[in-house]
Amino acid sequence: MANDQPSTRPETRHQLQMARSMCWHCQSAMSGEYFCERCVKVQPVSKDTDYFTCLGFPRRLTLDPKKLEAKFYELSRAFHPDFYQAKSPTEQTISLGNAAVLNTAYRTLRDPIQRAEYLLALEAGSVKDIRTSPPADLFEEILELQDTLEQYRASDRESDEGHRLRATLQTEQQTLERRREEMESQIRQLFTDWDQLQDRGEATSQARAERDRILKRMRDLLSHRTYINNIVNDLAATIA
């Protein structure tokens, strides 16, 4: 429990950057998550801590949003700068920094697409050729659609031509929305694949190959989805 010894050491910036394994205040070995078990001082979230770890979740893609939210609220209360007004400047700085990291972490993990992008950024470094060849067909399609959009914008919307273009664009929008849904369900399947692979925790070459397959496929799907998402939004905004 709290055994707060009066510290004679100045709380300097240097100590803040000390190894995370040691409490910046009482220098005892850290075993608690964010608070020293000995002196109960708040500890800074290390720069190397990823968002999953920050919120106490394993690196899995299927997350229970309720549990995530509960953990976020719990830590928000623990770090909220309002509760540190009477504390030392060091603790105020730490609480402020932690609260900021926590907010970004939560915003990133809350959204499945952002969560997947983030996981890719964490994991993809070790995957060779993760950058995929550009989907030339999709680009063609998008550019053509953008041309039609331009025509529609320039046309008299009440004319026959305007009506015709609008109908074409509406059909295209529906087709693209269906494709986006399909991609999203494929992405969800990859979430499951990834989590199962992680749960098995195998270190075989087969498991590594499967890992690379999932990450590459995910990179592809997420990119294609972004392109499609953009054009769908453009379509929706123009013909709404």
Place this chain on the structure above:
Amino acid sequence: MAYSNKVVDHFNNPRNMGSFKKDEEGVGTGMVGAPECGDVMKLQIKVQNDTIVDAKFKTFGCGSAIASSSLATEWLKGKTIEEAQKIKNTDIVQELNLPPVKIHCSVLAEDAIKAALADYQKKSDTQPVDIK
């Protein structure tokens, strides 16, 4: 964050917007995209006697991406293939004063130039383009 005056100028008055027919002689087409933001850029060059006589672009994306490709087409005109290869994204960053978060737009423009040049060279390898 505000765009620099040069970005705004290219955005409001894009140079060389449009396209050539892909199968036209001497035309090289580069189509690239930024998977992070979903921007799509098409950049085309028209080459005669190893010199880029015209360039056009179509970009669907943010202001910086449009400005980067607009500037790229301006720079490409009159350059030889060899000179064009030397255009770097950092030149674009400098000219347009792009902030760090928009550097990928200039990378996209450089990729588009490279893709257009590669496409032209691939085409001219299979069919001689010697327009006198």
